[in-house]
Amino acid sequence: MGTLLIRNARNIITMDEGRTCYPGGSLYAEGHEIKAIGYDLPYETADTVIDAMGKIVYPGLINTHHHLYQTFTRNIPWAQDCELFDWLVTLYDIWRHMQPRDVYLSAKVGLGELLKNGCTTASDHFYCFPNGISGELIDEEIQAARELGIRFFPTRGSMDLGRSAGGLPPDEVTQSINVILKDTQRVIETYHDASPFSMLRVGVAPCSPFSVSEDLLRESAKLARSYGVRMHTHLAETQDEEKFCYDKLGLRPLEYMEKTGWTGNDVWYAHGIYFNHDEIHRLGACGCGVAHCPSSNMKLSSGVLPVRQMLNAGVKLGLGVDGSASNDGSNLLAEVRQAYLLHRLTSGLNGLSAEESLWVGTVGSSRVLGWDDAIGSLEPGKAADLFMIDAGRLEFAGALFDDAALPAAVGSGRPVDMTIVGGKVVVKDGRLVGTDEEQLAREAQASAARMLEVASKRTGTNYYKHRL
The missing domain is CATH 3.20.20.140 (Metal-dependent hydrolases)
Known part of the structure; x- marks a missing residue:
């Protein structure tokens, strides 16, 4: 069971019942479960330590x-x-x-x-x-x-x-x-x-x-x-x-x-x-x-x-x-x-x-989904499922006044910087961990094209044209 420590975030948006936020806060998890969140946590190290300076942390x-x-x-x-x-x-x-x-x-x-x-x-x-x-x-x-x-x-x-x-x-x-x-x-x-x-x-x-x-x-x-x-x-x-x-x-x-x-x-x-x-x-x-x-x-x-x-x-x-x-x-x-x-x-x-x-x-x-006992918000006892956005992006300049509203009010024109599921990093620097994205894209497009070609031959429909 691995441990995770996220330190010094620009902000942690918990979406708990009180809509608590932790500017400059930290989060510690063991395995899937968040054990502590807030300030001055009694944890200095973990299997995975992430310096979240300048990052906003949101529930997954x-x-x-x-x-x-x-x-x-x-x-x-x-x-x-x-x-x-x-x-x-x-x-x-x-x-x-x-x-x-x-x-x-x-x-x-x-x-x-x-x-x-x-x-x-x-x-x-x-x-x-x-x-x-x-x-x-x-x-x-x-x-x-x-x-x-x-x-x-x-x-x-x-x-x-x-x-x-x-x-x-x-x-x-x-x-x-x-x-x-x-x-x-x-x-x-x-x-x-x-x-x-x-x-x-x-x-x-x-x-x-x-x-x-x-x-x-x-x-x-x-x-x-x-x-x-x-x-x-x-x-x-x-x-x-x-x-x-x-x-x-x-x-x-x-x-x-x-x-x-x-x-x-x-x-x-x-x-x-x-x-x-x-x-x-x-x-x-x-x-x-x-x-x-x-x-x-x-x-x-x-x-x-x-x-x-x-x-x-x-x-x-x-x-x-x-x-x-x-x-x-x-x-x-x-x-x-x-x-x-x-x-x-x-x-x-x-x-x-x-x-x-x-x-x-x-x-x-x-x-x-009937899963609110474990996911949906960031608080002790719930899953370490979250994503992070770098507040230093150019598209956020002039908009950093309400971090909880940022995803809806401003949006994000590119992938998030990091996604974590159950305490495990699965997206880093906007890319899937352990997946060759370019190879997957090539194979997937070829598979999709085959489906369309087979269907076109069977139905006589040219799916590449718009309806008149």
């Missing part, structure tokens, strides 16, 4: 919603000018050609970008399993996460409602309920670790109302609760989804979740834009969480989350980057700023403050 950001496999379908001209349903239909025809190596490489690229921008814990929603490909694709993501050293929360997603049954996805990327439940059970039993400083927790995550059956929702909920793991799905993302639920089910999306056992303090939804006033209060009362994905919601013209209403109603609210193809990146630090700006634009002074936006991406996100 926590990503509550992602689709890492989508990293290889970013910036595709044919899919750029679409809203959600058309966007999905276009990309399903590419995703159906994924191979296990594609999943591994796309996860390594996406998780690497998250780490380089201050994210220390990432949840992922993997739900696309092409016919004829090994069902153990989520294992490829887990391997990538282990190699990079990020705290990981993969959710075993699923789709069983293909086009032939009235759903949105092609049948070729759906699975039967029996196959889904069997593999979900395997993933939980093989990987889930519920301990506070776990590096890997697992969730259960049927995709969405328009791609899964009622039976799958019910059986997935039973399975998740029998193992005590959390539950995740997309909900209330678009008006098209709302219309689908009305037309096919005769219910609003949240009513459908209530009917199938998908509410409670072990559930979180991605997006949640179109909940009405009464539904928001029901969410707060039952303990549901929501992953807010501002960039994705803007790109796909989905809408704007009623963030202040949710916070006032006690809804657990966190940040997510969403799928890389609807962002088109994996930068949660950018989402902190996007959330701040978006809600200032749409809600004025009733929107998020800059510091609140950082809180949503740290403490708020930890509550959404």
Whole structure:
């Protein structure tokens, strides 16, 4: 168990309950756990000693919603000018050609970008399993996460409602309920670790109302609760989804979740834009969480989350980057700023403050994942998950008056200077430790290009052109 000592920071932004800051402070950790933080610590040395003079230390950001496999379908001209349903239909025809190596490489690229921008814990929603490909694709993501050293929360997603049954996805990327439940059970039993400083927790995550059956929702909920793991799905993302639920089910999306056992303090939804006033209060009362994905919601013209209403109603609210193809990146630090700006634009002074936006991406996100006993803030007893920014950068000159607000109010145009997960340095001087980034980028781009070429030949679509 290694020890870590960070000395003489310009400031340590803890995001604890009192929003305590320690200008000139230090932090000491043993293994994953912070043992002391503040001034005049009784520790002079450690296995890793970092002189943080001039650096601002922040709690690691926590990503509550992602689709890492989508990293290889970013910036595709044919899919750029679409809203959600058309966007999905276009990309399903590419995703159906994924191979296990594609999943591994796309996860390594996406998780690497998250780490380089201050994210220390990432949840992922993997739900696309092409016919004829090994069902153990989520294992490829887990391997990538282990190699990079990020705290990981993969959710075993699923789709069983293909086009032939009235759903949105092609049948070729759906699975039967029996196959889904069997593999979900395997993933939980093989990987889930519920301990506070776990590096890997697992969730259960049927995709969405328009791609899964009622039976799958019910059986997935039973399975998740029998193992005590959390539950995740997309909900209330678009008006098209709302219309689908009305037309096919005769219910609003949240009513459908209530009917199938998908509410409670072990559930979180991605997006949640179109909940009405009464539904928001029901969410707060039952303990549901929501992953807010501002960039994705803007790109796909989905809408704007009623963030202040949710916070006032006690809804657990966190940040997510969403799928890389609807962002088109994996930068949660950018989402902190996007959330701040978006809600200032749409809600004025009733929107998020800059510091609140950082809180949503740290403490708020930890509550959404049910992990706030160990991550989300910097204080004794919690994990040494953090990132540092050099306040001496040119882009911060003239802006060093509110260190807690800096990430949202000013933003960061390049990777953070250091990221630490569980007391271990995983990003140093803005680069991943132990990873040849250039080699990874070359191999990843070649893999992405192969997927696109295969899909183009199969569908006859020129994905390199914009739609007319």
